[in-house]
Amino acid sequence: MHIFITGGTGLIGRQLIEQLHRQHSITVLSRNANAARKALPGDVKVIADIDTLSDFNDFDAVINLAGEPIADKRWSEQQKYRICQSRWQLTSSIANKLDASDKPPAVFISGSAIGYYGRQGDTPITENNHQAHQEFTHEVCQQWESIAQSVSNTCRVCILRTGVVLAPDGGALSKMRLPFKLGLGGRIGSGKQYMSWIHIDDMVAGILFLLSQPELSGPFNFTAPNPVTNQTFIKAFASALNRPAFFPMPAPVLKLAMGEAADLLLTGQRVLPQKLQEAGFQFKYEDIDAAFADTES
Template sequence: MNILLTGGTGFIGQRLMSHLRPHHQVTVLSRTPNKVYQRLGHDIEALPSLEQLENLDRFDAVINLAGEPIADKRWTQTQKERICQSRWQITQQLVEKLKAGQQPPKVLISGSAVGFYGRQGDALVDEDSRPHKEFSHEVCAQWEQLAQAAESEQTRVCRIRLGVVLGAEGGALKKMLPGYRIGMGGPIGSGKQYMSWIHIEDVVNLILFLLEHDACSGPFNATAPEPMTNEHFSRTLAQVLSKPHFARIPAWAMKLLFGEMADLLLTGQRVMPVRLQQAGFHFRYPTLDKALKETLNTPQSR
């Protein structure tokens, strides 16, 4: 396949590239081509702008993973706008270029997140669950709506609603590990809020699965079939590291440090990957214990 990839230098994108490059021709869209060459190698084609293309007819597939990290900084109005536009603008541009052609890509796989559902308490959530209207939902809903506009007889659209991605190279786990390694890890707030997580290898595998299965379209929850409370997740991580588990970060401290963004960590969703499993996808790391042990035994984590 000839694939156009956005977000190729990110946490998921780099791992995905290691699986794509032996079998497919990949073009990475990036405003900083030098970053592409430094992180992915000089054999990769880097495209600095979509303006260079009249349409996307040369590509068989588009994978859209670009976007400002949603939980890295306090949600000022400026940061909220950056989070939104980093997702919405590139997605709209891709769809416009895709629709401008005569033989568009056969599939668009576009990122989203379980934040689409907003806070859900302990209710089991599937792809048809009614969302709670809040900022994370607004970001994801518009993101998905823009992507879905590419759907046609020639192009199917898959929207992947990612949970917390576990990997040694980056993401939430990399930020959590220093505290846990010195024995100061613990749950956040009440610890009763659910965390819907997924191992990064399963993220890569489900993207490859959706690329290859022509019957797949629509939203897919990209989460392992074992969502955990924050308390259980925290305790399991401490056990895998053979560290004590007694510290706790109070909700008031999180709100003081992060403002509105703290709600992402203090509330949650108990998400199940119903449509992926119905489509026949099998998780390599379905349990948290197995996922953490593999992740923490990698050279990067050490």
């Protein structure tokens, strides 16, 4: 296949391209084309501007993974604007080019996040069993998904509602390792809030699964089948590093440091991958201890 990918230099994109490039032709959109060419395999084509393409007639699949990191900075109004527009504008451009195609790709796989659901406490959440809580993360993801779904009459559309991605390099764990290795880690807030996670290998395998299953469409929760509380997550991570975790982060301190963005860590979601499992997808890492044993080995 000829596959068009945005966000190809990100955590998920790099691993996905590593799996795809030997068998398929890959074109990546990157604002910094030179850096992308250095970071990606040599047989991957890189373009810096999507408007160099008038349509997607030459592609069999489009995978949209790009977006401003949501948890890296305080949510000022300017940062909220960046978070939204980095997702909405690019997805709109992709949708327009899909609609302009005489022979559109068979599938459009577009990113989202479990932030779509907003805070949910300990209620088990599936794609078809939820009532979204109205807050910033829901607004971002709802519009993002709506733009992607607007081309569902043009091609098959799959939405990736992604949880916390666990990987040996990059992602959330890269920010956590140093304080934990120094013995400064601990639960966040009460520690009772649920964390829905997925190992990077299952993340990539799930995308490949959606590529290969032409009957599947709509939103899919990309989370392991066994979400855990923050306290359990932290304990498992510390254990994998053979370190203690005695230094909790009180909620008021986190709110002072991160502002509204602290809600991402202090409120929880117990998200289950019902549609993936019903479709027959097999997770390699269902248990948090096994996942950390791999990422921290």
